[in-house]
Amino acid sequence: MAIYGLIASVIGVVAALWIDWFPPAAVQEAKDIDTLWDVLLIVSVPIFVLVMVVVIYCVRAFKARPGDMGDGEPIHGNTMLEVVWVAVPFVIVSVLAVYGWIVLDDIEAKKPDRLQVEVRGQQFIWRYEYPNPTGGKEKVKSYDLVVPTGRQVEFNINTDDVIHDFWIPAFRLKIDAVPGITTHWRATPSEKGSYDVLCAELCGLGHSTMRGSVRVVAPEEYDAWLSKTAAKAAEEG
Numbered sequence: 279m280a281i282y283g284l285i286a287s288v289i290g291v292v293a294a295l296w297i298d299w300f301p302p303a304a305v306q307e308a309k310d311i312d313t314l315w316d317v318l319l320i321v322s323v324p325i326f327v328l329v330m331v332v333v334i335y336c337v338r339a340f341k342a343r344p345g346d347m348g349d350g351e352p353i354h355g356n357t358m359l360e361v362v363w364v365a366v367p368f369v370i371v372s373v374l375a376v377y378g379w380i381v382l383d384d385i386e387a388k389k390p391d392r393l394q395v396e397v398r399g400q401q402f403i404w405r406y407e408y409p410n411p412t413g414g415k416e417k418v419k420s421y422d423l424v425v426p427t428g429r430q431v432e433f434n435i436n437t438d439d440v441i442h443d444f445w446i447p448a449f450r451l452k453i454d455a456v457p458g459i460t461t462h463w464r465a466t467p468s469e470k471g472s473y474d475v476l477c478a479e480l481c482g483l484g485h486s487t488m489r490g491s492v493r494v495v496a497p498e499e500y501d502a503w504l505s506k507t508a509a510k511a512a513e514e515g
């Protein structure tokens with residue numbers, strides 16, 4: 279059983295790492311998140327295999343023979359075994375939790391020059407507000423999400439109605455939009471292109487249509503787009 283388990287673990291880990299789980303990455307922080315994911319797979323697959331091996335072994339070894347209607351032997355447990363199977367998972371889960379916390383804390387460290395983008399969810403669309411390029415208090419509103427490369431973006435997320443969840447898979451992060459509070463996440467776009475923006479919380483009948491896109495562009499292109507959008511908004515009053 280140990281040999282079968284070992285072979286299954288190796289095959290499982292190789293298969294899990296071979297699968298391309300995520301869309302192309304568009305932010306600097308994606309590398310650390312993808313590594314974290316790989317570590318979780320490397321730890322979890324052998325545990326899954328161990329559990330399945332024990333289950334399959336027990337189902338075969340301790341099966342009642344046909345016609346056997348008797349009770350099993352009375353067992354009072356095994357203290358040593360119970361201590362081990364509580365302590366070992368506790369240590370593994372604690373180490374992984376600390377590792378995950380360190381990674382998230384590190385990649386989300388606030389940069390002083392970060393760009394603040396307000397995100398508002400409503401059934402069933404996302405809206406955005408940008409700092410005014412002329413320095414005015416009035417935010418620049420748009421239904422388009424455009425961000426520059428090379429600068430940390432802080433998304434400040436709100437909702438007008440129910441709970442939504444602001445998710446950009448290519449940026450690897452997401453968080454709930456909760457009525458009455460503002461939630462945040464930060465990432466630094468690095469790859470130009472267009473990527474999906476999704477709602478990751480079932481928010482009503484139109485939930486599946488609550489998708490848009492984010493355009494990652496060069497800083498100059500972002501500035502030009504923002505000025506144009508601000509001018510257009512001023513014109514429309």
Ligand SMILES: [Cu+2]
Pocket residue numbers: 441442443477478479480481482485488
């Ligand atoms: Cu939604």
